[in-house]
Amino acid sequence: MPNVRQGLGELRASGLVEIIMGRDTFARSPHTRPSHTRPRGVRRALEGRYVEADGIRWAYTEPPAATRADAPLALAYLLRIPPGEPMVTYDALQTADRGRPRQLHRMYVPFSLLTDTKYEEEAPPPAPELYAALADLGNELHFTEYVRTRMPLPDQAQALRPPDGVPVLHIIRMTLAASDKPLALEEFHLPGDELELIFCL
Numbered sequence: 627m628p629n630v631r632q633g634l635g636e637l638r639a640s641g642l643v644e645i646i647m648g649r650d651t652f653a654r655s656p657h658t659r660p661s662h663t664r665p666r667g668v669r670r671a672l673e674g675r676y677v678e679a680d681g682i683r684w685a686y687t688e689p690p691a692a693t694r695a696d697a698p699l700a701l702a703y704l705l706r707i708p709p710g711e712p713m714v715t716y717d718a719l720q721t722a723d724r725g726r727p728r729q730l731h732r733m734y735v736p737f738s739l740l741t742d743t744k745y746e747e748e749a750p751p752p753a754p755e756l757y758a759a760l761a762d763l764g765n766e767l768h769f770t771e772y773v774r775t776r777m778p779l780p781d782q783a784q785a786l787r788p789p790d791g792v793p794v795l796h797i798i799r800m801t802l803a804a805s806d807k808p809l810a811l812e813e814f815h816l817p818g819d820e821l822e823l824i825f826c827l
Contacts, residue, residue, distance in 0.1 A: 676757035692749035
C-alpha cells in the first residue's frame, strides 16, 4: 500500500488526478471545463465608471493599504521608468461567490506620474477606482493584458489553495495613455483549474 499511496501522490502532484474528499480519486480529464468562464478586460459603464468586464463582484479579504516599493528591473522595463524608482503599490487577496474563486491582485503606480497632482500628497485609489482617477488627470485610457501560466510560489499556493499540480494564471494588465505611455501595472494570480478566460477581439 505505501507504493500505491506514493504513486497516487506523484500523480496528484503532476496534476493527472484529483482527490475529492468523501468520494474517491479521479483522473483529471483534459476536456473538463472550469467552473467559471470569465471575460477579460475593463469597460466603461454608461455613467463613466470603469468596471471589470467579467461582472464578478470581487471582495477584499482585508482593506487594501497603499505602500511604497522601488521598481525592480522587470517592472521598470514594462513601466518605462528607471529601475529603483519609487512606486505606490496595493496588494490584496480578493474572493467572490462565497470565497471561490480567489485571486491575488497587486497594483503599481510610479511616483513620477503623480508629480504635480493631488496624489503627490495622498495615495491614488486602488483599481478600478484608479482608472477614473487617471482619466480625471486628463488621460485617455486603454488597456493591454499579458497572460501566462506557471506553478504558484508557496505563499501564492497558500492564499489561492489550488489543487496539487495545478498552475496559476499570471495576468499582467497595463493601463496606458493615448500615447501608449504606461500609467499603471497590475498583476493578477488566479487558480488555473477554476477559470476560463474569454477575450473579445
